[in-house]
Amino acid sequence: MFGRAVRAHQLYLHNNPTYLRALDMARAAFAPIWQHADEVLLEVTDTQLRWEGRAVLNEPDKTTDALPWVLYKDGIRELRLLKNVEQLEFVGLIDIITRVRKASNEDDDLLTLLWEKEFNYIRYRYIDLLVDGMEPLIASDDAARDRLVDPTQVQEPPKEEILPSGVVSLDDFNTTLYFLEEREIEYLRSAIQREYASELRSNVVSMLLDTYEQQVDATIREEICGVLDILLVNLLTSGQLGAVALLLRETATTAGRARDLAPAQRDRLLQLADRLSEPDALTQLLQSIDERVEEVGQQDLNDLFEQLRVQALGTIFQWLGRVQHLRVRSQLEQAASRLASANTNELVQLIGSPEREVSLEAMRRAGAMRTAAAVPVLGRSLQQNEPAVRLVAVQALAEIGSPGSLQHLERMLDDGSRDVRVAAARAFAARTHRPALNRLESMIKERKIDGADLTEKMAVFEAYGAMCGEAGVPMLDGLLNGRGLFGKREDAEVRACAAMALGKVGSSAALASLQKSSNDKEILVRNAVNRGLRSSAP
8 A cells, every 4th residue: 555655646646636535545544453552664675565574565676666776775664653644753764765766866855855854754774885894784684793703802891900999080070861850851851852842833922022012213123024924934835734723813913902003004914814815815825725636724824814814715616616625625614704703794795796606605505504684685595597596595494494584485386497496395395484383284185297207296294294284184194094986086196295294293193093004005105105104203
């Protein structure tokens, strides 16, 4: 799986589904190993990768594409992979191997690239190929270790010099690696860990803005603003969204509390968030997030969106439909919902946007958030000529579920689009709205749905059964079990739909009506009766 991921990295772009699938499969292949060990130690030969003396990858041809040869020719003799390497440093190792495969004589070799990367979960042992005749030291080879020592050259250790009483030797005070006490060593270790764990970018932002607040000189403040502009671009380029959010948040705080701040200086600080919220800049940012190989943290994305201006919401909605990766789309939707919930008025206005993608996404967000303020605008959207727009508006009103929203859906039962009618009927099946009962009953009695397909018929009958109660059982029983002139029964689809409606009623009379047709010869009816009985079971 590792070798396949390397080849896919070499052949495909980083956002290609084939490459991403190969990367996910390689990561998944590590999971069973970490259940038994915290590291994997691979010995590297010119044609093999070996684990505990066994060949786990054998490529006898010493070509530039052979993974063992790529490692071996640059001196790597041992590769140690630690737990979680596949999540944190796997892509970096694959990128280095791919670069080495394509490298020319002027490019850096494998050891140099590994040294520059400073991996934490990848260890390696190598030999210096420039030293003639030097054989690698293999810890498990006792014979090789013995050859390093000539027994005839062994000398007796020098005798210890005994000093007179009261005389001390300066050698006793030579410092070594272990001259500190254990608690002092532990203190240094924890201090180093804190230093490496600290966020350097956040410290830089804090220092710059602290200097901005303390220095009232206009030249100094303008210079700091220029540095912040460059820093913002660098953070965006490197994908540090959390640091970008921190920068925007702290600049806004500084703009509100810095002393002797002129209006022009305040506007200069706030322009950082303004420029990032503009359509062109925000579109490039969203595209880069979609094309990134590394995952973006959800919290970092939420923090960044919270610092954007309200006008950014339209650009985000417009971009959501273009996102290639489902994971990124889910993250963007969650972050967009947080931004929309904080700006309900802007969300309602975007429903009436002339841009179709923006309007549809605003409707979906309003429905998912159950925004009651959007009901009037959604009601006007039901008059649009495009069926897809009316369908999304119906679904949003159904999710809101308020009496006002359901009232708008009553007239959609007679809409010209089949999908819109089905969505409206299902909304009434899910949410009780008594004013719609008479309309549903008339649709059934007056045979308005005879020309509809089975899905639409079932939606209407189930909506009726969810609201009619005991009063609707006689009519439904007549459709299911009644006979007309010359003993003719209703159409099988109508009888099946009536059975489903009786199951929704769930009363004893409804169950008795279903029992009458439990052995009906029509399989469609029989299956519907069984489903109705199961749905009514306690």
